Amino acid sequence: MASGGARLNSGPAPDPSSYSSLKKDWDTLPASGFAGDIPSWPLPDQSGRESELWDIYWRKPQAIIWDRNNQQLEVALHVRRISEVELPDSPTALGTLVRQQMDALLLTIPAMNAAHILISSSAPSTPTPTKGARKTKTDNWLSAVSVEGA
Structure with missing residues (x-):
């Protein structure tokens, strides 16, 4: 098992509608699919x-x-493995391989999020900025805290 480093499902998923995602490029694919x-x-x-x-x-x-x-x-190898994993008594390891291939081919939501891929039938909505962190009058949060006996 690998240790350390980023993994596909580690940490929060990227949110394409968040304000910080405006800085990153998301590739939007048409829901109608490949027409070629x-x-x-x-x-x-x-x-x-x-x-x-x-x-x-x-x-x-x-x-x-x-x-x-x-x-x-890559797609052909995945299709071949899918047709094999559909059979009764297919090995569990084959199912694991199919899931890994699905990630590599961007067929899972976590893989699409990690690659900044969206599927949309319409134009993506524009995210609205959220309020920043709340500040005190003096911009120093420690001075706004009263401590008994201090």
Whole structure:
């Protein structure tokens, strides 16, 4: 097990509607998904279920990024593992691998948040700034505290 460092689910998730997120670029993908041509299957011997899943996955919004990054092989390997994990008595480790692949392909909410990816059918709303920390009249919070016997 790895130790130290940032992990996908460590700490609070980024909030695209927060004021501080205005400083960061969020990539907004259309909810309608990828409209380009579905690439050809890059692995040998595609099964019927793999063909179904391939078409489904390449219409997802994340496919816009996969196409941009030429990730056809990664998606095909994930589709193959998905079709295997659907079978009865598939090993638990295969399920773990599928979840890790889903994170790598930005198919989970935590992975999308970490990569600053949004899926939206409309323009993102503009966040409104929140009030800063409350200050005392003297801007020194310790002087505003009364201590008995001091």
